Amino acid sequence: MSLLSRFFYKRPPDGLLEFIDRIYVFYSCFSTEVLPQGMYPVYLNEILTELHEEHVESSFLAINFRDGDKRSQFADILREYNIPVIDYPRHFEGCPVLPLSLIQHFLRVCEHWLSSGKNKNIILLHCERGTWPLLAFLLSCLLIYKELHGAEHKIPDIIYREAPKGFLPLFSALNPIPSQLRYMQYVARRNISPEWPPMERALFLDCLILRAIPSFDSDNGCRPLVRIFG
Template identity: 50%
Template sequence: MALFRKLFYRKPPEGVLEISERIYVFDRCFTTDVWEEKNYKGYVAGVISQLKDHYPDVSILAFNFREGESQSRIANDLSEHYVTIMDYPRHYEGCPLVSMEMINHFLRSSESWLSLGQQNVLLMHCEWGGWPVLAFMLAALLIYRRHFTGEQKTLDMIYKQAPRELLYLLQPLNPIPSQLRYLQYVARRNANMQWPPMDRALTLDCIIIRMIPNFDGEGGCRPMFRIYGKGPLIVADQSPKNLFSTPKKNNVVRHYKQAECELVKIDINCHTQGDVVLECINLHDDREEMMFRTMFNTSFIKSNILILNRDEIDTLWDAKDQFPKDFRLEVLFSEMDAAASAVPVDLSSFEKKDGLPVEAFAKVQEILNSADWLNQNCDAPGNVLQLVETKV
């Protein structure tokens, strides 16, 4: 069998890296250099030409991870070659992840496209700063399609395609713990009748820190918290927002020392639903220093408690030793009223864009219009489909 593969092996097209069968990534996503947009036109044309030589009847669906809402340059360049492109954000409140709703949309879109025919190809791209979320989405797709097993192994395999310093350069905090948590959510899809489960509204009652981190150089810290996510009681606006912030007052932000206590309990009383970002900041002489961050989804919280050790939180790359080995973070929740959790899904961000003739994208329209997982009334997508989470 190995000999058969060797005899019939075809070199991947130039300008792209083949992650898996019919899944390609622009190789410029792996460089630490900032590329000028004027260089993209010829680069994109060369890649598309190579793919057409590789697959004579190729149909390409491209995904791009970017910042902002304006149409990207690569979207214009790809449109000239009749390539449909979907734009996704490159972070969720600073974390190199996207919401579970968007992860689901990406996975189902990819699976539907690839299953439509052997000449259908996925082409991935990210703008500067988007490599961490692109790496996560590729790992999620490989796990979702059962091409790989093991969240850590799969994510490591993807990150090894680029220089390690690229991740350090783009992310001051190590994002891998939160990304692994979301990959575990993806891996659980076979165990659940409904995946992803419906958003679950919970009240975040309090946070318990066991074993105090050392952020003042004397075995202590002054922790304050900020929490971002959707407000379950604000039905009209489901964009992520600041749900809670510790007031920056001396009588509220206390100084805790390892020599004096092993446990800190901080009351929060914050309503949450769906994807949540929790940040812990050390306050020192009115100067803020990030201690750790974590992102999770309330639908996957078991027994109303989330327990994380120091390897399961996102910390600064050189700050892990500031946490005791037996450090533990406990986030305690309680149930909300059932009526508060029934928030309608808003997919108004799936917009039709002007551009190339609609008939050029008939196959993509067939997928997106007929799929039961996009059961909403909206315009049929054109050549660019934007999925943007706006920050208020």
């Protein structure tokens, strides 16, 4: 059995991809297509209606990775079906990861919801435009957290392959995978680390070497801007 087939199954119902057991991802998250005006509510209503018909005794929780601070149309539509929605931001400091405290919150929410409700509860994962890299990252963390896969360096590639080729660079000029792998290692080591989540620590630079002449403004001033990733 391939790694891909171990974690992904056929979409039940149409419009959803089953990710491990009782965790569904909206298939639109893997697409670059934009639905015509007014079709998005129709798209969601069809999926949710079919879900309720197939899982009459199940309760649903939706997790949305949103773009911006405003309440999304996704949350408004799911409210009509009495489905609670938890929103997470699209990135942390410009990179599609989350602080460890939010990663821990996400993992515990998923674990609690799936372990209650006599094993009938279902989680729906959804991301708004531009937030696919964060969704892929947290899916990877969830696999490690549930100990379904031990090689964290392979998991992001497995999930990213579900999207069209070249999908990731559309949302980020920065390659987020090195930073994501580092955070995933924190998740993988949570059981052997005496401190979880690890405390945030300040980073100090003892020396900064400029190998090119900086650009000076008209007032002969220079303010270097340093961005550190990884």
